[in-house]
Amino acid sequence: MKLTLALAQINTRLGDVQANLEKHLALAKEAQASGADLLIFPELSLTGYVLQDITSTVARHPTPDEPIFHSLLEASQGLDMVVGFVDEDRRHRFYISSAYLSRGEVLHVHHKVYLPTYGLFDEGRFFAWGDSVQAFDTRFGRAGILICEDFWHASPPYLLWLDGADLFLFTSASPGRGLRTEPQLESARWVELVNSAYASLFTSFVVHVNRVGYEDGLNFWGGSTVFDPDGELLARGPAYQEALTLAEIDMNQLHRTRARLPLLRDERTALVLREMQRIVGNS
């Protein structure tokens, strides 16, 4: 099965959900007209990234009676979408979240499980920690969502792999840093390297959508990518520009790659579990 991904590498307005929603809906139309099946927006695409004390005012719960999600769910009749937002749960905890919308339904919500609170980051001050990493079924196969720092750690992608994900959907609002002599910032090089590595290690499709634009002095570099199960780059969005990057992927590539390289078949999960229990038990 072939499907066309649309990577919506957008800039956002900080704290202006309505303006960001309008951009989402316009791009959904454009992507649908281009034949896309799945449109992926970056981390916090409906709100902007450095929210600080704005957080509680832009939080939404993804249900059909919520006006913002009502519009997005309508748009999801035309094509599947991943959108970034702040989820406020019933107990009024705020999570950095991404929702997978399909044919008018919310199929899955991922709460970011690793909140960077070091260096220029202060997420742990404003957000609650997600507590679950789960793959989910889509009409294109089983997928998994992770948000930025989640995939700076090796364990969440590994868990998604074991939970059946063949399509990894990674989203970021990643501030660029580390200007040296190379034509990419250190942070951009690192992210591209690990995404290629995850695709290779897990013989899976790895999609990464990163935003562009600035918030005060922070720059977001874009450079969204799709890697195939051989770790080969299929598509790359431009650096520092808004773009809708289309990439056709062939899910049958999973069959071909895994016939050659049965890493998934040979993965010794029982051994991993046993050793984890020993390691955690001893610590």
Next chain:
Amino acid sequence: MIDLTIHTDLAQTILIGFLHTEITRAGFSRAVVGLSGGVDSALSCYLVARALGSENVLAVRMPYKSSSQDSLDHAQAVIDALGVQSLTIPITEMVQPYFDRYPDIGQVRRGNIMARARMIVLYDQSEVFDGLVVGTGNKTEILLGYTTLFGDSACALNPLGDLYKTQVRQLALAMGVPEVIVQKPPTADLWKGQTDEGELGFTYAEVDKLLYLLVDQRYTPEDCVQAGFGEAFVRLVVQRIRRNHFKRILPPIAKLSNRTVGYDFLYLRDWGT
């Protein structure tokens, strides 16, 4: 081997995008730069001219009577090369009556007053021109505190504050800033014969490498000495960084209420844009 070389095309992309985005989202399309004739303000002017278009940039020369003719000529060379709008507003008439009240006024006081007089002119002209004041302070001088608070450090936004002086020179050359400006000894030109390196007591080439280890690479002072820097030099620089931190932050507000600006009232400047 400490290498501070940067990819200048990438730096331009980021900095020009920063200036364009952050000026326009604040509701402006124009900018004002104080041109001293030195490399920092020349580079800021080149960057903002690229970001907004030359016609939307006002370069202001603000000589004092003892300012060197070279400074004025070099600033004019930047104006001519870029085709930006320009004004020359001498500050002598503003500051001289005050100087004359204090016959024994020293160089530091005079320097600070001149820097603040220039700030007044720039902010006033920014109102007339309807543009934001673009800063010219580099990472080296910000870390060393080699700047006048509310003077040359005052600006609406600063494209150079994360570039060491040696990196400013590299980027300036790459962008076509005249070589005579890039290569001349840096000076605040506040009095005759003044040079930055003479006043600081070390060269930018040396201190930039030390700052890179201390700040970017998180070396301890002891690590820096082991890496070959003189102990007294390291101590001097560490002390300068710490003692001048007040110039890098907003004045602390005494907390009384439950929610206080600066502590738990936290928003970016780009809030809502």
